[in-house]
Amino acid sequence: MTSNKDIHETCEKALNGEKLDKKEGISLMNSNDLLLLGDTADKLRKKTAGDIVTFVSNRQVNYTNICSSKCRFCAFYRDKDSQGAYVMSVEDVLKKIKDSVHRGITEVHIVGSLNPDLPLDYYETMLAEIKKNFPEIHIKAFTATEIAFLAKQNKSTIKEILGRFKEAGLGSIPGGGAEILNDGLREKLCPNKASSSQWLNVMETAHKIGIKSNSTMLYGHIETPKDRVEHILKIRDLQEKTGGFQVFIPLSFHPQNTELYRHGMVKNPPGGFDDLRVLAVSRILLNGCIDNIRAYWVMLGKKLAQVSLNYGVNDMDGTVVEERIAHAAGGYSDGCATKEELVMLIKGAGRVPAQRTTDYEIIKIFE
Ligand code: V47
Secondary structure: OOOHHHHHHHHHHHHOOOOOOHHHHHHHHHOOOHHHHHHHHHHHHHHHHOOEEEEEOEEEEOOEOEOOOOOOOOOOOEOOOOOOOOEOOHHHHHHHHHHHHOOOOOEEEEOOOOOOOOOHHHHHHHHHHHHHHOOOOEEEEOOHHHHHHHHHHOOOOHHHHHHHHHHHOOOEEOOOOOOOOOHHHHHHHOOOOOOHHHHHHHHHHHHHOOOEEEEEEEEOOOOOHHHHHHHHHHHHHHHHHHOOEEEEEEEEOOOOOOHHHHOOOOOOOOOHHHHHHHHHHHHHHOOOOOOOEEOOHHHHOHHHHHHHHHOOOOEEEEOEOOOOHHHHOOOOOOOEOOHHHHHHHHHHOOOEEEEEOOOOOEEEEOO
8 A cells, every 4th residue: 555655756756857667657547536536647747738728629430330349348349140230431531531522620530439330441531532522631540459450461561551541641540449458457358459569559559650640548447557668658659669659548337238238347437537537647656758648538528627727738629529439338428529619618718729730830829
């Protein structure tokens, strides 16, 4: 059991810019002194990012839900022949984007599932057609898990797939599919998809060929505080090597309609206390390494996302428009926020809203 004095010392060490080790990280992740964690994370956030809180004007597109992976935390996937299974044509995807252009979106975030029936050409055509029709829009698409799956399906290499996608218009890679980077846990949660090292390898390869990416962690299911810290430190280690991660996004688990819930393994989503602790500890452990810590309001709820701005957060995701993954699992929202709403939430926390590009360049500050 770590004493409160030790926690204070660890926070002081972080404030002095020192890098924390695993043991220290675990003691923070186990601590109930949320105000101390929040205060430390807030000071580090202020030093790194100032008072600006960024958001992006974007829309998500989930092109298919047919999946061979069948992850036990996922309520979104369907078997090919079951009710509600779908694949969007490239035209459907273009129409979704076209419908959002009037909102001034600068990014499209495309994620699907591991659908064995879709040829590589489908993905390349999708990227090329989006680029042709909407050249100004940044395409952030396909998780590292989807990339690893496509490489295997097409008997190709990660580098080859990423190179082809970059050529076709891919701008960056979202952070999904990381779940929890621990193969023992992955065996229980998602045995049919990329391992921890495969996920990290896709990211490392992407960074090396000039494709930036995001990073996530799915928490609040069967993982322990130690698993969380080990996950964050794996992301930190890779960032020290490549510098290619733009942001870290903790994803708060929603259990409804998932196998974990049906089997009685997880009954409730994490509480707000735990959500704030994860965000604060992420800021503290990634200090000096990843500058942006994002509150994904779709999974946290808008009010808690606003409060999290005092717990190390400097980024709020985006307008999103339509979200299906958390929604299928009993999430708080269908995923829609207007720019005005995000500006209001950020101002309401006494901070300065700024619209950003996917690459974290500021487009407009809302004084
Ligand atoms: O990989 C799946 C998670 C991820 C559930 O990079 C769940 O900008 C909660 O990665 N409850 C997809 N989470 C979403 C994602 C993401 C979202 C927003 C921005 C970015 C970015 C990335 O959602 C999956 C998985 O980790 N997930 N099921 C669930 N029941």
